[in-house]
Amino acid sequence: MNIEIRYYTKSGHTQKLAKAIAEELNITAKTIDKPLEKDVDILFLGSSIYGNSIDPAITKFFNNINVNIGLIVNFSTAGSIESTYEQVKELAQLYNIPISSKEFHCPGEFVGMNTGRPNNNDIENIKKFTHNFI
Incomplete structure (x- = not known):
């Protein structure tokens, strides 16, 4: 099974989640500027x-996707909005890529809100989510 992780971050919060997924799966998380080079069974896609x-x-x-993707699994951080799921889902549907109804979201620190997030508990929770998903 080919599993890839791609993410976009400005603050580093989503990167923390991507690295936790990568650690759990023993693969490398890459930013979205690294194109997918071969077909992917599961793409963990992180955004904020x-x-x-x-x-x-x-x-x-x-x-720029030019490979087949079996399923996208969304993960995200945000200061005040629930998650990126609906927006990513719209894009996935536009490109006819299936997206899992299961996602992981946690708050990210933003202008004094959610200080220290994602925290160690969030990191452990995304590892559990990843383990249970796979």
């Missing part, structure tokens, strides 16, 4: 909310 939306870099990532 910036100004009530995912960054346009995520849309660009989808535009």
Whole structure:
């Protein structure tokens, strides 16, 4: 089974989650500027909310996909919005890529809110999520 991890982050919060997934799966997490080079069974895709939306870099990532993806698993951080799931789901549907209804989201530190998040508990929770998903 080919599993890949791609993520986008400005603050490093989503990167922390990506690295925890990578540690759990014993693979390397890469930023979305690293294209997928071969077909993927499961793509863990991480993003965050910036100004009530995912960054346009995520849309660009989808535009540049030229391999088959069996399933996207969304993970995200955000200061005040619940998750990036619905926005990523819209893109996945636009490109006819299945997306799991299961996702992982935790708060990210933002302008004094959610100080220290993602924290050690969040890291352990995403590892459990990943283990249980696989």
